[in-house]
Amino acid sequence: MKQLLLFLFFSFTCVTFSQNTVADLKVQGNKKLKSGFVKKISNIKPGVALDSAVIESDIKLLKRLPSIAHAYYQVFPTGKENEYNVFYNIEENFTIIPSANVYTTNNDEFAYRLGLYEFNLLGQNIAFGGFYQKDIYDSYAINFRAPYLFSRQLGLAVNYQNLTTLEPVFLNSGTADYRYNNESVEVLGLYQLNFTNRVELGVNVFKEDYRYISGATSEGVPPTLDVKKILYKLIYEYNNLNYHYQYVEGFRSILNFQYVHSREGDRKKFPDFLIGWNDFLYYKRLGKKGNWANRLRLGTSTNNETPFAPFAVDNNINLRGVGNLIDRGTAAIVLNTEYRHTLIEKDWFALQSNAFIDAGTWRNPGGDYGDFTESENLRVYPGLGLRFIHKKIFNAIFRIDYGVGLTIGGTQGLVFGIGQYF
Template sequence: MRFILFCFLSLSFVGFSQHKVADLKVQGNKKLKSSFVKKIAFIKPGVALDSSVIEEDIRLLKRLPSIAHAYYQVFPAEEENTYNVFYNIEENFTIIPSANVYTTNDDEFAYRLGLYEFNLFGQNITFGGFYQKDIYDSYAINFRAPFLFSRKLGLAVNFQNLTTQEPVFFDGTTADYRYNNESFEVLGLYQFNFTNRVEFGVNFFTEDYEYKSGATNPNVPRELIVDKMLYKLIYEYNNLNYDYQYVEGFRSIFNFQYVHSSNDRMLPDFLIGWNDFQYFKRFGKRGNWASRLRLGIATNDDTPFAPFAVDNNLNIRGVGNLIDRGTGAIVLNTEYRYTLYEKGWFALQGNAFIDAGSWRNPGGDLSDFADSQNFRVYPGLGLRFIHKKIFNAIFRIDYGIGITPDATQGLVFGIGQYF
């Protein structure tokens, strides 16, 4: 052990510059293929032994859904100045059910149930789908393989048939429509380096609006079916570091879309873009502060079918199921997570949060963001029941209480952290 410790100290001081990798060995994995780990690792036989490269590999592995924790060891090989690198893997259980349930004090109730495999064929491929009941039935099937072709290049394919009851706002009144969105999407996934990646592709979809109840207007159709094509670009900067349920670092996700409509008169073409800024900070051994700021803007058409939604399960906990729409959004979610109890594979986490946001009215001005009627603030409390060895096995319960005018309150249940 002293010799191994001496090697580590020596290698740290010289940065591994004059040493070579004899072999990369993967230990502890059962379902995850060793060949997959070697494919995505920067450390290869024959390259210079560099501690910074090894640590980057370990950070990448710890981000994967199939891995709960990873660490490395370095031992001398038979040939002089060569070393064997061992990547030790603690696997996650990756066949995971998903569930989201949300209610308000208006007795609204909706849920989504799903089942996903996050390590299909031991290649870190995600495949699965969900069923949703939100007055109407919906379902989706998703396939995502970020390393399908190489360490940098992958593919995602998604199909969705989503049906909900949507409020449509016009002339200071509201109507309820049955809304259906049937879509097929193909995305290319490319990772430039450890922190930067892009997704790019196209989505073909059909929107179907059918009037159910509420106000009417001759200029607002009671039935509308429109075929659309959506071009999508996502850029992500990710410098997060994971240690089981704790997260630290900064992440930025930019999403830009151009939507072309076959009915430009009723649902015109539009541009939409938003950026999520996420920041996580550890406090002591048990505390974790987490924040997400979303800034979004879209073509400012005066339409009742505006793209940004105010919704329980998306941005403001306790606000209700899709209560408003806008052509711009500013939303801040911030919470302090504290581990109340932890033993072995289980952890119980409490959190105190504040969700706040404002929206620009369709056809409105940027000053709408400062309008008190568009501003909502919902503080609340929650609990997280965490299984540390099952990917995303975090059952969350949050209760949000509105403190702005005409506010609601309600529970939001789900799998995984809210953000």
């Protein structure tokens, strides 16, 4: 009898709750961000059932946006039976942000990248900006990204890049230096399948230009190389991260698959090319001030025996302290793990310490997966760092890391940048 009464009570409660509806969604606290944009991407709308799970998912989505530092909600009765107003309260980020990356090693190498981006153009959460890079040669790029341009699910990204670097090319006879230029235009369609899953699909038209500068030579490697190519790109992301200012918790997976086709020239000399990699990211809150962060990258590509292999070993990409582009491979396994601990926290500012281990191994061009276990391909770099964080400016995290190599040929060096390393 008692169980029957509990069942009837539960059923009555569910029926009563299901009759509650949303009279209106109101947005408060926003200044630059348009209220209409918040309503467009929210699932809570006038006339729908009042559902706390739907509201929570909206708030989680809003806190991921570059334009929002923090968001929370309130629910108030309208005075009419079973009707409620939902209030989304917004704490905005400042979104016109400079970016900077500076990296060096004990070999006195020095490079930097400076940029400026607006992450809330027209109050619609549109990102637009570009960067200038000095890495011996001059490079620049312009980027436009509007994930919600057409609807809550459909957006567009357009990117232009003219990148020039001095690339080490690893030959059997030694190492050569080539001036490498890549000029590209990319267009991507962005589609949000649901709250946690999204897809990007598009095309990148580019031209590659290699010019021999100095070092070793090989009969099979030309001093100059020019080729026009087209790249088809697919990105699939699962994102279930939850943000609370500088703290992150949850799991995220990003799969990037590309097919590269030469638009002209000898197909034997420039064969079609496949490359794919997946980044697995896991974050865990530890106590009130700790955050454990992890990134595992698994990647592979067409295993051509080429000095221009796609997976780089680089200071600013995967191993802090290793140097600027010291090696290449046709497959890679890279693990970055770090513990972030908040030392000081105020209303707008936080200071974090950081202890990390970066480790990776590569497959040599033309080799096999057994190369992963070869000692000369394995690199391990532990280190320490600091994070200076402005909590009300998007991505306003100035990071300093110092990594020290423990394996064969290990170097050491500082890596500066804007934003968390991953």
